[in-house]
Amino acid sequence: MVDHLRPGAVRTVKVTGFDGADVLVQVVDAEGEEVEGEEAEIARIPRHEASMRRMEHPSELFEVGQEISAEEIGRWREGQLHLSARACEVPALRSFLLSIERGQVVAGTVSEVHNFGVFVHVDGEPDGLCTGFIRVPDLTWGWINHPSEAVEAGQRITAEVIISETRSGQVTLSLADGCLGAVTVTASGSAPHPSGRSCTRRRTHSSPPPGRRRAGL
Numbered sequence: 087m088v089d090h091l092r093p094g095a096v097r098t099v100k101v102t103g104f105d106g107a108d109v110l111v112q113v114v115d116a117e118g119e120e121v122e123g124e125e126a127e128i129a130r131i132p133r134h135e136a137s138m139r140r141m142e143h144p145s146e147l148f149e150v151g152q153e154i155s156a157e158e159i160g161r162w163r164e165g166q167l168h169l170s171a172r173a174c175e176v177p178a179l180r181s182f183l184l185s186i187e188r189g190q191v192v193a194g195t196v197s198e199v200h201n202f203g204v205f206v207h208v209d210g211e212p213d214g215l216c217t218g219f220i221r222v223p224d225l226t227w228g229w230i231n232h233p234s235e236a237v238e239a240g241q242r243i244t245a246e247v248i249i250s251e252t253r254s255g256q257v258t259l260s261l262a263d264g265c266l267g268a269v270t271v272t273a274s275g276s277a278p279h280p281s282g283r284s285c286t287r288r289r290t291h292s293s294p295p296p297g298r299r300r301a302g303l
Contacts, residue, residue, distance in 0.1 A: 093184060093252045094158035096174060099129060101152045107133035109144045111169065114153065129167035131156060138172045138255055157252060173252040178212040185210075186250040186257055194218050194259075196241045199234050206243065208257055217257050220245065224260035236261070 099111035109131040136144040148154070148171075156169035174180060186192065186208075194208040197216050204225065206218030225236040237243065245259035 093173065094160075094170075096155050096157050097129075097169065099154060099156055099169065101148050101150050101154065102128065103150060104143075104145055105130070107143060109133075109136055109148055109171070111154075111156070113167070127167065129156075129169050130163075131169050131171050135159065135168075135170040135172055135253065138175055159253075170253045172255070176212065176215075176255070179215060179217070179255055180252055182211055182217070183250045183252050183255070183257065186247055188247055188249055190247045191244055192218075192247060192257070192259070193242065193244050196237050196239050196243060199237060199239055201232060204233050204237055206245070206259060208259075215255070217255065218245070218259050219256050220259045220261060224248070224258075224262050227262050 098114040100114055101109060102112050103110045111129050111131060113127040113129055131144070133144060137147050139147065141147055154171055155174040156171045157173035159168045159170050161167055192208050194206040196204055197207050197218075198205040201222075203222055204220040205216050206220060207216055208218040211217045220233075220237075222230075222233055225233055230236055243261065245261050248258040248260050250257045
């Protein structure tokens with residue numbers, strides 16, 4: 087699953103039309119020229135890969151003849167190339183996500199704590215975005231009834247990167263794997279509590295919920 091979510095190659099494409107809620111595009115070659123005739127490749131951008139923005143239909147964001155960048159996902163439907171435009175929608179976000187590697191330890195500040203997981207502002211992320219997410223099983227090795235028993239909003243933490251995923255716009259993190267649990271300074275100013283674990287184990291998980299923007303932006 088992790089390998090499937092890793093960033094693919096970026097292609098320049100031109101919008102040719104719409105197939106239901108999907109966007110049909112023509113692949114432009116490396117020199118920026120359209121390939122004519124039978125050699126022209128028509129690719130598809132599924133609706134859920136069109137944008138991180140809310141929309142009723144992709145035609146609200148794209149128009150025929152528009153050139154955009156999109157990331158390769160793979161080939162389906164008898165070899166048709168599928169692409170993700172959302173993975174290239176915010177260049178600063180993409181650059182940040184590509185700079186982070188699996189297994190890297192990053193610092194951040196807990197933004198929101200929910201029953202399904204924890205959102206984290208990762209240091210260095212673009213302004214106005216919240217890129218980090220920790221699933222409940224990755225918060226601690228012990229049993230907890232709610233994530234608020236492990237962390238609180240405003241708390242500074244260090245965490246290990248499970249995957250940095252351009253299509254969701256998020257970095258999936260773990261406090262439970264290896265040398266983490268490395269909580270630094272909490273919102274209430276309490277002292278650090280190092281875990282004493284060594285970095286010896288990592289787990290892989292499915293993609294986290296879609297990227298979130300800060301409230302009011």
